[in-house]
Amino acid sequence: METTIPASKASISAIASLHALVTLGLLGNVGSYDPGFTTLLLSFQRVEDIFEEAFRPYRFRVPRAADCLICQARPTPSSVEDLDVALDQALARLGNE
Numbered sequence: 001m002e003t004t005i006p007a008s009k010a011s012i013s014a015i016a017s018l019h020a021l022v023t024l025g026l027l028g029n030v031g032s033y034d035p036g037f038t039t040l041l042l043s044f045q046r047v048e049d050i051f052e053e054a055f056r057p058y059r060f061r062v063p064r065a066a067d068c069l070i071c072q073a074r075p076t077p078s079s080v081e082d083l084d085v086a087l088d089q090a091l092a093r094l095g096n097e
């Protein structure tokens with residue numbers, strides 16, 4: 001099912017930039033990167049009884065789900081060939097779900 005979320009180009013760019021910063025941190029610290037959260041929520045505006053202030057980050061640690069296609073624990077590929085095999089397996093899973 002498709003979901004649409006109204007968002008400005010500026011909001012999308014801000015989220016993409018935050019994602020890039022976290023990813024760059026991961027690339028610089030392979031094997032030991034732990035920012036202390038798995039999910040980052042950033043409020044862009046105040047919403048009564050939900051977000052008390054705008055531009056406040058909320059960080060969460062969400063455990064991996066064993067049956068999740070995205071975050072389930074798997075061994076990290078250690079070579080280009082292993083990465084190709086893992087990609088083929090992931091694409092096969094997506095085609096069979």
Ligand SMILES: [Zn+2]
Nearest residue numbers: 065068070071
């Ligand atoms: Zn997941």
